[in-house]
Amino acid sequence: MALLLDIVSWVLLAAGGAFVLVGGIGALRMPNLYTRMHAASVTDTMGAVLVIAGVMVQAGLTLATIKLAAILLFLLITSPTSSYALASAAMLAGIKPDAGSAADLEDSP
């Protein structure tokens, strides 16, 4: 049983790690702000959820799991909000969503 839990949790953690990695590569490689945000959002969603789930399995039924659940809930509310705020701020600053262009943050003031 303990072994099974360990395996499950490690699979979750590894999968979460993989998503975080993909998100990171995406944020580096994508051409402009909106596509980068799109790639980075993988880290917020699948990455965070899987890692926290993996840690929850490790912790078992303890106070720590409840705290982790609270963190997860918090993340599910805040990360879309912050992505939204970021994108809307970018719009206000005049960066046009255009997948083809490479208008970068560094180029625009």
Next chain:
Amino acid sequence: MEFLGIYYYWVFVVVLMIGFYAVVAKVNLIKKLIGLSIFQSAVFLLYITMSKVSGGTAPIFNDEITGLLYSNPLPQVLILTAIVVGISTTALGLGIVVRIKEEYGTTEENEIQEIDRR
């Protein structure tokens, strides 16, 4: 563990000197304050590194588990105080920079000196 200890100390030195460099070399006043923050943070790292005991845990007693090894609480207390001192200095420094910008219209040290020389 030995390697990590040396590495911690060296990172302390490197970060300390990066901060120090920013303070002495940069001309922009806000950049100087940012450097000052880094400079002070490095010292925090020095203190906290020495508080660590291998196999120890945070110095908060647990009723259920006894016989634990605890890390040293004293440097942690000192650094709590030092962090507060650091943010206070930063805040005051920023207040001064804002006033300088209002009076001189710039936050670059060389331009301020030039204006004063006139």
Next chain:
Amino acid sequence: MTAPELHLPVLQVVVPMLIAPLIVLLRPQGLAWAATTAASLLSFAIAIQLTTGVLGGHTYQYALGGWEAPFGIALEVNSLSALLLLVLTGASTAALLAGKASLDRQIEAHRQPLFFSAWLLALAGLAGILVAADAFNIFVFMEISSLASYVLVAGGPDRRALPAVFKYLIMGTIGATFYLIGVGLIYMMTGTLSLADMEIRIHEVAEQRPILVAAGFITVGLALKAAVFPLHVWLPNAYTYAPHAVTVFLAACATKVSLFVLLKFDFVVFQHNLLGHDVQFAAFLMPLAVLAILVGSAVAMFESNVKRLFAYSSVAQIGYILLGASMVSYLGLSGGLLHIFNHALSKGTLFLAVMCLSMQYANLQLEHLAGAARRMPWTMAALVVGGLSLIGVPGTAGFVSKWYLLTAALEQGALGMFLIAVIVLGSLMAVVYIWRIIEAAWFTAPAEAPPGAQQMRTEAPTLMLVVTWLAALSNIWFGLVTHVPRELATTAAANLLRHLP
């Protein structure tokens, strides 16, 4: 000893510190000043009481929270701290009493409560350093006093005060952080923060290298805060553009408090534990002291703004104090410590006189002061008395400490001759720069004075003038009746040198 007297060391710090927040709430005009002056007077009274006790051969110890020294924080007042406490609280009180009119002019009424609150915090912070016996506690109070003095200096009406105070902040913080690194390294090797405990425990440390590095960091960090040449670059502008009353207060004591910590560490903690530390200390600091005297005085000779002139002279005077210390002898150290007291008297008087001048002269460039002696004879006379004391003319306080320094130099053999030459040369340069002011004030006709106004006597407000003259007279008093400061300084020197062979 009675029960309240036991609490005096902590009251010295806590009284101004706890009155400071209350000042913020005092909105009506003048009340903030009155309350601050009252608090400062109370601190002065406590300092006198402590000095009396110390002169009676007593050393005050205080365990905060009832926790004994290495575990809790201890306070200690001995003759050295008493000497500096007298200077500190006296300077603050004199500056406040005399400075009312000047501060009212320089600080807008609605900002005064905040300003005076910062004043008391600076006073409390400096007093806290002087009574502390714990290395980290010194850091905390150093920061209170530094932050408060930045606020005070930034109160200056000239916008050039702001870049000056920014430089002061950056260099002060670097100094404090260096000090913190040094304390951290010592703590790493000994496991203690109490100064008395360090003195004993560093001895047991086999590996000395971190201690050596710590000694370097602490000495350099404190030298920065004490404006030891060549780390003095923040001082002239900060003193010049600060409000006049603040210059009186800070010039008399702020840098000396850092010197006090420096001496405490180098002579007591390190001297006891590092082989040949006295030699290194002297080799490192004596050249700096000599350079400070020569360069500081030389720059002062060519400076045209009176406040800046005196600020550079302060750099030189710090050099004298350090020169005494770096001779590492009983006489030399006594002379240095005595010079802390006497320089505070003379420079305090001079800056008080400058404050009086500023009531009539908006511009303190020398050429604008032409004929000032006819307009403000009392002020200029006080300035001359202060100047004579700064030069070290017999019969004034400045002479006593210079005499000590000269006799100490005589003990040093061939090197002593050179030091004597430096001291004499420094004093001669002081004659020159004081003379320049006298020349401008007495022997130069005002360039284009409005007709009729030239002969008018427009003195500074009475209270300001009275305090200035009290300060001037104390220069003469302590030049003739030297018992109290000498006793304090010599006892302190003997105490600091207890680890020398």
Next chain:
Amino acid sequence: MKVLFGVFLLTLLVITAVAIVRTKNLFVAVMLLGIFSLLIAANFFILDAADVALTEAAVGAGISTVLFLGALALTSEHERTATPHRLLSFAVVTVASLVVLYATFDKPTFGDPNAPVHQHVAPWYLEKTPEYIDIPNVVTAVLGSFRGYDTLGEVFVVFTAGIGVLFLLSARRGPSGRRQTAEPPGAAVGLRHDVIPRVVGRLLVPFILLFGLYVQFHGEYGPGGGFQAGALIAAAFILYALIEGEEQTLRALPQSALNALMVGGALLYGVVGLAGVFLGSNFLDYSVLASNPVSGQQMGIILIEAGVGMTVTGVLLSIFHAFAARDRA
């Protein structure tokens, strides 16, 4: 495993620091400084310093970033001048680092329980805290009681910074003080028209406040205490100000209330200290506050932590408002 963690975090720390110094855009530098603080907080956490990690995260990554941004809004975002005397600075820094590195070789081994740091005073705290104070968090015990005088000083450092900034920013503006940029007035009233951040923000504020209070009053049992709580509560109000605008926040918690918090907290601490004197013991001796010395100590610590929390909240919010008001006018 932990070694790997440590090396990873430390390396990132150095990279971030280099990036901060190299970037010309101050906005980017401030954001990176926040990341730097978070990284160093993570380092503190794996070094068993939970309290310090919490403080560094709240202060370094939170409050300090907000203050820097507030100042940037009033100054300029770009570093214009290239660094002069680069070689000279490098030389100074190199010499200084060689001096520090000189100490490396004699220092005690990392984590060695027999190192002198862990011998003299520290074990006494760990041993005597249950007996004298009887609270689980030794850091709070040392901070509040054994070295309570330092903490008193710390509160007054914060207080000094608070009145300092208020003093500086109460001055009349100079010639260049007027704003040149024509910023839309919307910036001053917050994100009032942005529905999503506004709804979510309003949802979060009460929880952040609740968490702040939890950290305040749980400081004896877990990581936390007055300072961290003050920073969190201030953060909640700053978030409120961002979504609802400055004026709304000042209506909820006016400047006079902030002044009262600032002054009241500092005085509360001082009065608790003086109570020891009047009850016939030393300054800051809490054991005379109650008939039982141990509960007296606990009472004293709770009171002074409340004082710390009040002052920190008051000061941080005052500073924030002072910057923001300068922006508005």
